[in-house]
Amino acid sequence: MNDRLQQLAIFVRTVETGSFSKVARECGLSQPSVSRTVAALEERLGVKLLTRTTRQLSLTDAGETLLSRAREALAGIEEAENAARGADRLSGTLRVSMPATFGVKQIVPLLPAFLERHPLLRADLMMSDRYENLIAEGANMALRIGNQPDSSFVTRKLAATRRLFVAAPAYLARRGTPKNFAELGQHHLVGGPSDGGEQNWTALRDGVTEIQPFDPRVRTHSAIGAVACASAGLGIAIASTWMCADELASGALVEVLPDYRLAPATAYAVFPAGRRPSLKARAFSDYLEQVLVSDQ
Known part of the structure; x- marks a missing residue:
């Protein structure tokens, strides 16, 4: 029976990844061994x-x-085993895809307490600022920041935090501090994931929506990169408090235009469509909903 289950597991991951070599690396096998396993399954059937x-x-x-x-x-076998063990004895590997900066700054510090509750569980943190294909990557769930993902996924809102304009004190001493939204047009701007790749920045002040054309002098596709660029004095950036709390606390960055409100950064748990989220994924999303701090 174990051989038959292994054959099925290797077949499924081969299809999901589209690669014998990737499955071989995941399973600690040689590529020819993975190919032979799939061939043996075909022969048996x-x-x-x-x-x-x-x-x-x-x-x-x-x-x-x-x-x-x-x-x-x-999935049924794993779920049956975890159900029999109980919610406090989940086992297996929890594979979670997440943005790198959010993972490092927010999720990793919260992980020890979760794994302490579930000592038989392993974690595979798939950190990348690219949105991965959950099925191809074999993820049980993903954490996403921003607008709610499209309806082809099962999503769950976890928490939300403020987004704010930030800049280095040295930059503001050199270029001046903008007093209103329109004055951003006179400044160097830093583009990053928090601005969503839009051509305009939009903010709310005293109930009035204001729009400013956005033409960044520097653009980066990672949140930590945008924070680093702003800290280095390259210009004004938008960052969530999740991303720049340490820099604000140390004084490396200060908030600019505090009277203006930006749409919050919302964290979602995202699950592959067409299947019920696993017990371990549900347990982790339950935990994150309890411990992630909202400050919007």
Whole structure:
């Protein structure tokens, strides 16, 4: 039975990743061993599951049928075992995709207490400022910051925090401090994930929405990069308090235009569509909803 389950697990991950070599690295096996395992499964079932070319792997009709059932079976086995153990004895590996800066600054400090509650559980933190394909990466869940993801995913709001304009004191001493939103047009601006790649910055003051064209002198695609650029005196950036709390506390950054309100940064738990979130993913999202601080 164990061999049959291993065959199914390797087949599912091969399809999800599209790569024998990636599955080999995940499982600590050689690439030929993974290929032989899939071939053995095909031989045992007497059907072709994958069509192999030099560029990609594609599913046959039989493979499509097996894939959905195999996923259900493997998830069901793990869920049954965790249900039998109880919520305080979850086991297995919890794979969570998340933005790198948010993961380092917010999630890692909260992780010891969660793993202390679940000593049989392992964590695989997939930190990247690129949005990963949850299924291809084998993630149980993802943490996302920003607008609610599209409806093809199952989402859960966890917490929200303020976004604010920040700059280094040395930059403001050199270039002056803007007194109103329009004066941002006279300053160097830093673009990052918190501004959403928009062509305008929008803020609210005394119930009135104001819009300022946004033409950054420096752009970075990571939150930590935007904070670092602002700290280095390259200009004014937008950052959430989750991202820049340490820099504000140390004085490396100060808030600019505090009378203006930006839309908050909202953290969501995101689960792959078409399947019930696992017990370990639900437990982790429950925990984060309790401990992540909202300050909007």
